[in-house]
Amino acid sequence: MNNINLVKNYIKIEKGVAILGVQYDLEKVLLSDYNQSWSHNGVSGERIAKRLGDLSKIGLTSQHGVSRVGFSPLEQQAKELVMNWMRDAGMSVIQDGAGNVVGRIAGLNKDADSIASGSHVDSVPEGGHFDGPLGVITALEVAESWKDQGITPTKPYEVYIFTDEEGTRFNGGLTGSRAMTGALDMETQVTLKDADGFTFEEVLATTGKKLEGFTQAKRENLGIERFIEVHIEQGKKLEQANLSVGIVKGIAGPSWTEIIYEGKAGHAGNTPMDDRQDALTAACELILYIENAPLLVSTTGVATVGKMQVEPNGANVIPGKVTLITDIRDIEEHSRDQIVSNVVNKAQEIATSRNVEVTITEKMRTAPVPIGDEMTRILNSVFDEMKINKQYLVSGAGHDAMMLGAHIPVAMIFTRSKDGVSHNPAEWTTLTDCTISAHVLKQAIEKCMEQ
């Protein structure tokens, strides 16, 4: 009894500390080893640190990470903070029906399509402070640098914050950029429920948004000529090469499939081992298959089960139902699809052999996006001018740039990420590397303005 009480008290205190406010000064830590010589040409590392620091406070966790999931009031709060900075930078600001934020400088040629950059401010639960915010803050830094230098760009320049990139709540992801590019299937979207059983519409209502907004957010013509996104690498290649930034050559397309096994819940004590329809053992057999599935097809493919729900989830009850999501990616569409179909076949095979029901639903399938030669040429010339060795990278993660890449030329700049860690409070990129990325982005955007 005493032990149980101790645990309860401990949890209470933990939560109390989190609610009272976690002491963590990201700005100060960032500035501690910053090479100030990178604050020039209108780009300010100090401003980048201040802004990353201010954003980190919205949803800061006791682990010094951030929990700012899509469609939460915290995501909206972060957007509003950036919208204020956009206005201060002299941008006009709108938020579309899907909650995507667009800050815009009209430019000299007001009727031209825009050159654009941006990313997202939502995070996974207990995520880091750079995945997303770095792309938004560096995009905004380009506008700030022009303001400091008294430059008006030739064409319109836009900074985007896309809604719910991570897709934590509804197992989707890229929700805002999919809505904008017309790739969001609203018929499916309205059927989605979060872990607490709330529908997409009900969750939207808590942030003051409506379903119609998502339909209206679709643009017939994007009005964007080119888009460049800065993002942390989420891998170790740049760190191993001792480089601050790299050029992305292609973005792997993710495919998410929901697999539900339904067996029979029963008493763990009274049901003999030869008379069970255990949904969880079926799921486990599949998960072990999935671990080896990519290598049978491709050296660049990856497959993960990161989310699983067991019902009724009782210590003395045989699991009657298991819902899991498979995340399968590759940079080539045909090999990615081959891995997916192998997993689906295996899921069915296991259901038959274990006498359980299986329901398989594709949740998302996004085509990989190669980066075009012209955008690569622009980044190559920026790297040459800045005397940075060119390291080409493949993005294993999906990004908002990928959704736009189906319609317009896009590019991505990756920034060195300590130990390749992301989606974790330990995610870290030095301020010097963040600021170098802002310089690369600024020069690349300026070259796009001249095209």
Ligand SMILES: [Zn+2]
């Ligand atoms: Zn991201």
